[in-house]
Amino acid sequence: MKLSQIAHILNAKFRGEDKDFTSTVSTDTRTIESENLFVALQGRHFDAHNFVKLALERGALGAIVSHWIEDTTSIPQICVQDTHRALIQLANYQRNRMKKVIIVAVTGSCGKTTTKELLANIFRKKSSNVLTGKKNFNNNIGLPLTLLNLRARHNYAVVEFGANHPGEISCLARITRPNIAIVTNAGFAHLEGFGSIKGVAQAKGEIYQELSLDQVAIINNDDPFSNFWREIAGIRRTITFACDSTADVTAQNITINPNGQSIFHLMLPNGETSVIQLSLLGRHNIMNALAAASAAYSQNFSIAAIKSGLENTCAVDGRMVCLKGYRGAIIIDDSYNANPSSVSVAIDVLSTFYGYRLILVLGDMRELGKDADRLHFNMGERALQSEIHELFCYGILTRRTSEAFGSPYYFDDQKKLLMVLKKRLDASTVVLVKGSCSMNMRNIVWELIKE
Numbered sequence: 001m002k003l004s005q006i007a008h009i010l011n012a013k014f015r016g017e018d019k020d021f022t023s024t025v026s027t028d029t030r031t032i033e034s035e036n037l038f039v040a041l042q043g044r045h046f047d048a049h050n051f052v053k054l055a056l057e058r059g060a061l062g063a064i065v066s067h068w069i070e071d072t073t074s075i076p077q078i079c080v081q082d083t084h085r086a087l088i089q090l091a092n093y094q095r096n097r098m099k100k101v102i103i104v105a106v107t108g109s110c111g112k113t114t115t116k117e118l119l120a121n122i123f124r125k126k127s128s129n130v131l132t133g134k135k136n137f138n139n140n141i142g143l144p145l146t147l148l149n150l151r152a153r154h155n156y157a158v159v160e161f162g163a164n165h166p167g168e169i170s171c172l173a174r175i176t177r178p179n180i181a182i183v184t185n186a187g188f189a190h191l192e193g194f195g196s197i198k199g200v201a202q203a204k205g206e207i208y209q210e211l212s213l214d215q216v217a218i219i220n221n222d223d224p225f226s227n228f229w230r231e232i233a234g235i236r237r238t239i240t241f242a243c244d245s246t247a248d249v250t251a252q253n254i255t256i257n258p259n260g261q262s263i264f265h266l267m268l269p270n271g272e273t274s275v276i277q278l279s280l281l282g283r284h285n286i287m288n289a290l291a292a293a294s295a296a297y298s299q300n301f302s303i304a305a306i307k308s309g310l311e312n313t314c315a316v317d318g319r320m321v322c323l324k325g326y327r328g329a330i331i332i333d334d335s336y337n338a339n340p341s342s343v344s345v346a347i348d349v350l351s352t353f354y355g356y357r358l359i360l361v362l363g364d365m366r367e368l369g370k371d372a373d374r375l376h377f378n379m380g381e382r383a384l385q386s387e388i389h390e391l392f393c394y395g396i397l398t399r400r401t402s403e404a405f406g407s408p409y410y411f412d413d414q415k416k417l418l419m420v421l422k423k424r425l426d427a428s429t430v431v432l433v434k435g436s437c438s439m440n441m442r443n444i445v446w447e448l449i450k451e
Contacts, residue, residue, distance in 0.1 A: 016076030034059030091144035107161040108184025118292035122309030131157040138162035165193040173210035182218040187341025192369035201225035221247040241290035282349040328427030335441035351387035363435020364395030380404025
């Protein structure tokens, strides 16, 4: 495709050398690759038009801009009114070209990325051409970038939808037009934007509303909002999954081994069953596995393929990853993000390590709005009722968590926290580190796993 053809698709003006576009799109000069088309996005605190020249120096084929960059005449430019809107238009165009690709969209308060990886690994048992979104490419910038990587060779794609306000998932679904939609759960996440857990459930339900009537809705029957989501799904094909409720796809005879890993019997709607042993920590990952199995079953994957895909999935970076730490301690890196639902899960996982001294290191949970103080206090009470021996808190909001637990280990400085924590570690200790992404709890993990 020529750059002038892209300009035509966008109903835009074009100037410069009309080169062949055979690569993909980038919005970040730090990761841009040769022959990428650079999209100069603008936000409240940044303007990528300032980096068009740098994009050219790093090998960009051309740039999509909202005004001509006069001092960079050597780079082909496509001028549009709104560069973000142009990015979405291109993603829509590419999705229309790749209608044969089966796309699964996953949303939920917890478990999106792990479910995505579990399902992608199942799909790879039938095809090596499976597209997944990079890291946290789950918003109205990252998702279009993922869709622009769709190619005719792909048979499947699995993407995530993230959101922190109503209407966002609807927007992402209209861009993606998924064949299968999964909501892992609705929990206490992004309450600042959604107002209540009911608001969270309504927002997650948008993914089912946007499905075509001939597409598939995968619904968590253990979630309190399952009936609400089934009403939204209406006459669409629905496959339910659950551990504790009646459902189409279930887990039975569940056991957790001393390493925190789950073993269960997977039951499919056609009566087939298989014993699954996950390498992932925690009972919550059984639910993620069931969601992935349900989607794969809807596409007629064999139980053998489902079993192999589930069992060969490893933990995603920052999400319940077991590491060898300082003085032989076991460090569980769950630092990617946090909300009350996922912290409760983390407490449960840590509590399965019988015979160890258990330490939870918790950073603030952000975006909880007016409920932040209460929910942080509740997490302290929750930890106190568990098997956890010590709680180390970092931030501002976790002061309330520390008070509820009765912990003397509250810090507003990571270095001070680490000085005290390291003295508490030995080979009989398991430490789980968690907090909202903006708390940079990953830095604590790095310090704990240094030689």
